[in-house]
C-alpha cells in the first residue's frame with residue numbers, strides 16, 4: 001500500500017515447548033503463522049479475534065519484544081525485524097504501545113512528571129529543563145488531565161485517568177504509530193467510551209497510525225478505518241470497517257459480528273453460536289483452520305488451506321466458499337447492509 005508506515009509480511013512466531021528428559025523442544029505453539037498487513041500514515045487498523053488467536057503476539061513482534069520466527073516487519077521503508085539492539089534503539093521511539101492494564105503499566109514509585117519525562121529524556125527530545133517541563137505540560141493537555149496533576153502518584157488516579165497517563169507517555173516519544181493492546185478492555189463502559197474518543201481525537205490531531213488490538217468488535221466499530229480478523233494465528237478477513245460490518249465474507253467474521261449489538265431500536269442480528277472451543281495452536285486443524293467450527297464447512301475445507309485473497313476492492317478473505325456459485329455461498333451479497341445503513 002502506498003503511504004504505508006508499517007508493513008508486516010508473512011509474520012510467523014512459533015513458541016517452542018520444552019519437555020522430555022533432556023528438556024529439548026517437543027512441540028511448538030503456532031501463535032502467529034503467516035500474517036500480512038499494512039497500515040497507512042494516519043490510519044487505524046484493528047486486529048480482532050477471540051482470546052488466544054495471536055493478536056498480542058503480533059503486537060509484541062512488531063515491538064520486537066522477542067525475535068520472530070519468519071517474515072518481515074518494515075517501518076517507513078526500513079526493515080526492523082533483523083536490526084540489532086543498538087540499531088533498533090532510535091527506531092523504538094517511533095513505535096509506542098499502550099497496554100491493557102493501566103494499574104501495572106505505571107511505576108508506583110514515580111510521580112506523573114517523571115513518568116512522562118522519562119521517554120523525553122531517554123530519546124533526547126528536550127532542548128533543556130524548561131523545554132522538558134513544557135513538553136510534559138503539553139502532554140497533560142493532550143490527554144485532558146490538569147497540568148498540576150504531574151505532582152501526583154499513579155495510585156491517586158482512577159483506571160481511566162491512569163490510561164490517559166499511559167497514552168501521554170506513549171505520545172511523549174512523538175511516535176509514528178501506537179499499538180493499543182486491549183487498551184480499553186479493562187475499563188468501565190462509560191470510561192471506555194471516553195478513552196476511545198480521546199484516542200480518536202489524538203489520532204486526527206497528530207496524524208498517528210494505530211494498530212488497535214481488541215477482542216471487542218463493538219468498540220472497534222467506533223474507531224477504526226479497517227479491520228483484520230484473526231483466527232488461530234492467521235488473518236481470515238481484512239476490509240474497511242463499513243464493508244466488514246455490512247457484508248462480512250468469512251463465516252468466522254459473520255459469527256463474531258452476530259454477537260455485536262445493533263444500535264437501532266428493534267433491530268437485531270441473528271446470533272450464530274459457534275460449536276466447540278478454539279482448537280489448540282500447538283496442533284492446528286489441517287485444511288482451513290476454522291473448518292472444525294464452521295457452520296458451512298464442506299469436504300475441501302478439511303483438506304486445503306484457503307489463501308487470503310481479494311474478493312472485492314480492498315476486501316480480502318480466506319474461504320473456499322468464494323469458489324462456489326453465489327447460490328451456494330451463504331455469505332454472497334451484502335448481507336446485513338440494511339442494518340448498518342443508519343450508522
Ligand SMILES: Nc1ncnc2c1ncn2[C@@H]1O[C@H](COP(=O)(O)OP(=O)(O)OP(=O)(O)O)[C@@H](O)[C@H]1O
Pocket residue numbers: 015029030031049050051052053054055056057058215281
Ligand atoms: N511466551 C509464550 N510462550 C508460549 N506460548 C505463548 C507465549 N505467548 C503467547 N503464547 C501462546 O500463543 C497463543 C496466542 O497468544 P496471544 O496472547 O497472542 O493471543 P491473543 O489473541 O492476544 O489473546 P489474549 O487476548 O487472550 O491475549 C496462545 O495460545 C498463547 O498461549
